[in-house]
Amino acid sequence: MKTLRLVASTLVLLALAGCSGGVKASAPQSPVDMGKTIGCDAKQQSPTMFAREEALCGSPNDATYADIVTFVDNKNRDQWVEVAKIAGGVMVVGDSWAIIVDTQERATMVKSKLGGEIQ
Numbered sequence: 001m002k003t004l005r006l007v008a009s010t011l012v013l014l015a016l017a018g019c020s021g022g023v024k025a026s027a028p029q030s031p032v033d034m035g036k037t038i039g040c041d042a043k044q045q046s047p048t049m050f051a052r053e054e055a056l057c058g059s060p061n062d063a064t065y066a067d068i069v070t071f072v073d074n075k076n077r078d079q080w081v082e083v084a085k086i087a088g089g090v091m092v093v094g095d096s097w098a099i100i101v102d103t104q105e106r107a108t109m110v111k112s113k114l115g116g117e118i119q
Contacts, residue, residue, distance in 0.1 A: 028070045028094065028095065028096050028097040029070075030053060030055075030070070031044070031053050031054055031055030031068035031069065031070055031097075032044055032055050034055075034068050034070075034097070034099070034114060035055055035057050035066065035068055037113050037114060038057075038066065038099075038109065038110050038113050038114065039064065040057030040058060040064040040066055041057060041064075042055035042056065042057045042066070042068055043055055043056055043057075047069070048069070048080070049080065049083070050071065050076040050077070050079045050080040050083075051069045051070065051071060051076070051080060052070045052071050052072050052076075052096075053069070053070045054067070054068065054069045054070075055068045056068070060102065063106075065101065065102050066099050066100065066101050066106070066110070067084075067089075067099065067100040068097070068099045069097065069098050069099070070096060070097045071096045071097065071098075072096070073096060074095065074096060077093065077096055077097065077098055080098060081093060081098055081119070084098070084100060087100070089101060089102055090102070090103065090104055090106070090107040090118065090119075091107070091118070091119045092107050092110045092111050092114070092116045092117070092118055092119075093116050093117055093119055094114060094115055094116030094117075095116075097114075097116070099114070099116075104118075
């Protein structure tokens, strides 16, 4: 009887764990969609190292410049961010995504529309 209760309790705990914390967060929007949200016409690019998808808005000299990148997970995002810091710019980093812009003001606008943290 104790064994049966133990098995039943274990099954209930496994079922509860599967329903609560076992669901992965949804993937971020595509970089092109994120570009639309921040007001630029993002063009899909070949993704750079660690990236899942990448898109660019304008060129580094444009007021709408943004390099928008999504990742499979935050580990890849963090690796990409470390390498990208060398290039400069201001980064806004969210769950499985990062965006490089040229000014603090633009980073503040991106954060207000997409969330994330300015780095």
